[in-house]
Amino acid sequence: MKKLFVCLLFLVSTGITCTGLLFAQSSKKGKKPLVVFVTGDHEYSGEETLPLIAAGLEKDYGMKTIVLKASPDYKSEENIPGLDALKHADLVVFYLRWRRLPPEQLAYIEAYLKTGKPVMGFRTTTHAFNFPKGHPSEKWNAFGEFALNAPPGWGGAAKHTHYGHESSTDVHIIPEQAGNPILTGVATNFHVRSWLYRVLPDYPVKGSTWLLMGKAVNPDKEAIENPVAWTGINSFGGRVFMTTLGHPDDFRQEPFQRLVINAIHYELGLKVPKKWKGKMDIQVPYRETN
Numbered sequence: 239m240k241k242l243f244v245c246l247l248f249l250v251s252t253g254i255t256c257t258g259l260l261f262a263q264s265s266k267k268g269k270k271p272l273v274v275f276v277t278g279d280h281e282y283s284g285e286e287t288l289p290l291i292a293a294g295l296e297k298d299y300g301m302k303t304i305v306l307k308a309s310p311d312y313k314s315e316e317n318i319p320g321l322d323a324l325k326h327a328d329l330v331v332f333y334l335r336w337r338r339l340p341p342e343q344l345a346y347i348e349a350y351l352k353t354g355k356p357v358m359g360f361r362t363t364t365h366a367f368n369f370p371k372g373h374p375s376e377k378w379n380a381f382g383e384f385a386l387n388a389p390p391g392w393g394g395a396a397k398h399t400h401y402g403h404e405s406s407t408d409v410h411i412i413p414e415q416a417g418n419p420i421l422t423g424v425a426t427n428f429h430v431r432s433w434l435y436r437v438l439p440d441y442p443v444k445g446s447t448w449l450l451m452g453k454a455v456n457p458d459k460e461a462i463e464n465p466v467a468w469t470g471i472n473s474f475g476g477r478v479f480m481t482t483l484g485h486p487d488d489f490r491q492e493p494f495q496r497l498v499i500n501a502i503h504y505e506l507g508l509k510v511p512k513k514w515k516g517k518m519d520i521q522v523p524y525r526e527t528n
Contacts (some may be wrong), residue, residue: 278314278315287489328506357477387480402459407430418449
């Protein structure tokens with residue numbers, strides 16, 4: 239009110255309009271958070287599922303979104319145009335697999351991480367990059383660990399693996415986390431098509447909070463339960479949400495959709511919506527890969 243009064247005095251005394259000043263102030267107060275999705279995963283069609291999540295965020299939850307995709311198509315491992323958008327992002331969501339981006343594109347990701355802003359990742363983002371040994375960008379192969387508190391790449395000392403493409407996963411909420419805001423409205427037990435990733439015993443990194451556990455159904459080897467979603471603080475001081483789920487069929491499941499929407503609100507420091515806007519129509523096929 240005081241600003242409006244000062245502005246009116248300015249208008250009366252000078253005859254110059256101050257509409258722009260008032261608009262700038264109101265726009266700043268009503269600024270929509272910007273969520274940038276970075277996709278390129280070979281196998282799980284993240285460049286098709288995540289735009290549908292983005293559309294839901296814009297339509298129902300008052301957010302702005304940008305979806306970046308590997309170019310010229312999902313098979314391209316060395317180019318994701320538009321990463322300069324990360325300079326303006328409030329949250330970056332990654333769904334990547336074995337990329338080899340050029341230094342100038344990696345620089346945008348590194349600059350974002352160094353701001354300590356939140357980061358979110360799906361499934362194969364544990365092994366987002368795959369630079370050859372001795373390459374100047376080899377450190378990025380450990381992206382899962384330093385950005386998402388996940389294993390540092392596939393296999394290796396962490397023995398990060400899964401229980402076979404013919405298996406699936408029963409998911410349940412860890413009882414101690416039943417009151418966690420991220421799990422608001424999420425079914426206590428649900429089933430997903432994703433074959434379970436093994437991240438134990440050393441990951442998620444110490445200090446992470448486990449939210450959901452997964453049990454392999456029809457595994458191809460002896461299986462143990464593993465965490466499939468967790469939060470924490472990464473090595474840059476940024477808030478983390480990571481899930482090893484993310485098969486396109488998972489995105490059809492309402493509990494998983496709600497988990498994702500809740501997590502995005504949490505990552506942005508927003509109150510998780512108690513009222514669910516309804517199931518999204520996400521019908522994306524799984525893409526086999528060798």
